[in-house]
Amino acid sequence: MATTTLTKAEDRAAVEHAARIRNVSKSFAGPTGQQLVLDDITLDVAPGEFVTLLGASGCGKSTLLNLVAGLDRPTAGSIETPGGRPALMFQEHALFPWLTAGKNIELALRLRGVPKSDRRPEAERLLELVRLGGAYGKRVHELSGGMRQRVAMARALAQDSQLLLMDEPFAALDAITRDVLHDELTRIWRETNASVLFVTHNVREAVRLAQRVILLSSRPGRIAREWTVDIEQPRRIEDTAVAELSVEITEELRGEIRRHGQH
Amino acid sequence: MASTETKADDLAGLEAGLDALDAVQVRRTPAREILLDKVLPPVVAVVLVVLVWQLLVWAKVTDDYKLPPPGAVWDSLTDMWVQGTLLEVIWTSVSRGLFGFVMAVAIGTPLGLLVARVKVVRAAIGPILSGLQSLPSVAWVAPAVIWLGLNDSMMYAVILLGAVPSVANGLVSGVDQVPPLFLRAGRTIGATGLRGTIHIVLPAALPGYLAGLKQGWAFSWRSLMAAEIIASSPDLGLGLGQLLENGRNNFDMPGIFLAILLILFVGIAIDLLIFSPLERRVLRSRGLLVKS
Numbered sequence: 001m002a003t004t005t006l007t008k009a010e011d012r013a014a015v016e017h018a019a020r021i022r023n024v025s026k027s028f029a030g031p032t033g034q035q036l037v038l039d040d041i042t043l044d045v046a047p048g049e050f051v052t053l054l055g056a057s058g059c060g061k062s063t064l065l066n067l068v069a070g071l072d073r074p075t076a077g078s079i080e081t082p083g084g085r086p087a088l089m090f091q092e093h094a095l096f097p098w099l100t101a102g103k104n105i106e107l108a109l110r111l112r113g114v115p116k117s118d119r120r121p122e123a124e125r126l127l128e129l130v131r132l133g134g135a136y137g138k139r140v141h142e143l144s145g146g147m148r149q150r151v152a153m154a155r156a157l158a159q160d161s162q163l164l165l166m167d168e169p170f171a172a173l174d175a176i177t178r179d180v181l182h183d184e185l186t187r188i189w190r191e192t193n194a195s196v197l198f199v200t201h202n203v204r205e206a207v208r209l210a211q212r213v214i215l216l217s218s219r220p221g222r223i224a225r226e227w228t229v230d231i232e233q234p235r236r237i238e239d240t241a242v243a244e245l246s247v248e249i250t251e252e253l254r255g256e257i258r259r260h261g262q263h
Numbered sequence: 264m265a266s267t268e269t270k271a272d273d274l275a276g277l278e279a280g281l282d283a284l285d286a287v288q289v290r291r292t293p294a295r296e297i298l299l300d301k302v303l304p305p306v307v308a309v310v311l312v313v314l315v316w317q318l319l320v321w322a323k324v325t326d327d328y329k330l331p332p333p334g335a336v337w338d339s340l341t342d343m344w345v346q347g348t349l350l351e352v353i354w355t356s357v358s359r360g361l362f363g364f365v366m367a368v369a370i371g372t373p374l375g376l377l378v379a380r381v382k383v384v385r386a387a388i389g390p391i392l393s394g395l396q397s398l399p400s401v402a403w404v405a406p407a408v409i410w411l412g413l414n415d416s417m418m419y420a421v422i423l424l425g426a427v428p429s430v431a432n433g434l435v436s437g438v439d440q441v442p443p444l445f446l447r448a449g450r451t452i453g454a455t456g457l458r459g460t461i462h463i464v465l466p467a468a469l470p471g472y473l474a475g476l477k478q479g480w481a482f483s484w485r486s487l488m489a490a491e492i493i494a495s496s497p498d499l500g501l502g503l504g505q506l507l508e509n510g511r512n513n514f515d516m517p518g519i520f521l522a523i524l525l526i527l528f529v530g531i532a533i534d535l536l537i538f539s540p541l542e543r544r545v546l547r548s549r550g551l552l553v554k555s
Contacts, residue, residue, distance in 0.1 A: 069451055087451065094448035097549040098466040107462060111453035131278050141550020144285030146278075159452060177281055183274050 018163045018195035019045040024077035037063050039220035045195050052198045052206035052213050056257050060221030061199045065165050083162025091168045093148035095140045101151045102136035108158035126154040146177035166198045182208055186233055204246045208237045217256045328516055335517040356502035363422030364483040371430025379438035392428050400425030400486035404493045413496040425486030426479040433475010437468030477538040484530050
């Protein structure tokens with residue numbers, strides 16, 4: 001049963017967390033009865049921390065992100081996000097095509113309760129932050145893939161949430177653009193002090209970005225291992241240290257995948 | 264410190280370069296091209312039809328009272344213009360049609376929203392609503408006359424029964440086609456419940472809704488003409504439908520042709536002047552009209 005109690009003494013420390021995930025399981029109705037997708041996930045994200053969730057297909061990483069975002073409810077366990085509703089970025093930009101780039105951001109501001117007169121300057125500021133100062137009046141279809149994801153990032157930041165959830169946001173971009181957006185995300189993360197929970201299946205991306213990498217096993221998703229990444233930012237995806245850790249994590253990931261072929 | 268600054272500048276420059284390389288060019292079609300591609304072909308088609316019509320008359324394929332020459336129809340038109348009745352007749356029908364259509368939109372929109380968003384309502388009346396679209400609205404004229412008498416309310420009743428299902432169904436299919444991603448994205452930024460409907464569902468459903476409005480207008484106009492042709496009465500005022508019926512009673516074939524052409528002309532004109540530009544504008548602003 002899902003519980004969201006906040007009574008125990010140890011839970012009072014929850015305010016110290018951007019996200020607190022306790023013994024979360026999730027199952028869906030499948031063709032052969034209830035299918036367990038996530039099994040007993042316990043995970044904290046500290047304020048200002050950058051965590052990546054890494055795993056192969058079927059590890060339930062997107063499901064976990066949806067649970068944290070409040071789009072779905074866990075079958076068991078509890079999820080707390082003391083900083084309010086988390087912001088969520090998808091692999092698709094998910095910008096609304098009937099609004100301009102600026103108005104997309106202003107809608108998020110409006111729904112957050114920002115007074116009308118403050119919305120435009122705030123939207124312009126956020127566009128500046130993602131280096132799209134001139135794009136306020138642009139329609140979504142007039143922007144390139146990388147620009148769309150940056151507007152989506154600005155819209156997510158407009159929620160002023162302490163926690164930014166990212167569901168493979170750069171997976172559909174070309175390698176050059178993705179590389180640039182990694183730098184951008186690192187810069188914005190440090191400027192805004194937000195906590196980030198970033199889902200990916202790309203090991204190097206996980207190492208390039210995160211302070212902590214969490215490897216999920218597949219079917220059901222369990223936390224298999226975790227690494228603390230001490231490499232100094234700004235990193236580059238081709239740095240030797242990034243490559244070395246990536247090799248180690250990839251071996252582990254392959255081991256997890258191999259287990260599924262054995263029965 | 265200096266090195267991080269150069270790095271930041273590098274990144275900004277790199278990004279500006281990528282943006283410039285990737286920017287999508289949106290080209291507007293020049294007026295000359297529109298004239299050549301969009302206006303000329305239909306004009307040529309109409310001229311050809313009139314030419315063939317005139318040739319058939321010259322070849323005497325049938326009696327003049329069955330197939331009047333284009334010139335006779337033109338004379339009927341100028342007669343009505345000189346008498347000052349032409350615009351009056353057109354306006355009688357157009358004002359009825361538009362007023363009925365506006366009412367149909369006012370009723371069909373909340374109805375469509377209800378069907379689209381409430382499961383029980385959809386299960387209960389969804390199939391009936393789409394089935395009603397295939398019922399010719401002329402079928403409603405007889406009961407409408409008996410219930411309401413020979414007056415304007417009866418006309419409006421027939422229009423509503425014809426057009427409300429189209430408007431409602433357009434909105435329903437518009438809502439059904441809203442990508443789930445938009446709903447999820449809306450929910451994450453706090454657009455839930457009524458706010459989700461206003462800020463996400465309705466604007467996302469606009470293209471489908473507009474298509475419904477367009478069809479709703481066509482149904483309004485057809486329903487009205489059916490009502491005017493069948494239910495003529497001196498109290499009702501002379502509209503295009505009655506003009507057609509009068510032509511039949513007086514055995515005035517040029518008058519009948521004129522009435523048919525005027526009915527067609529009004530239907531097309533309203534579509535071209537109101538609905539098509541509206542639809543194009545919405546689709547273009549969303550990047551859905553980009554030519555390959």
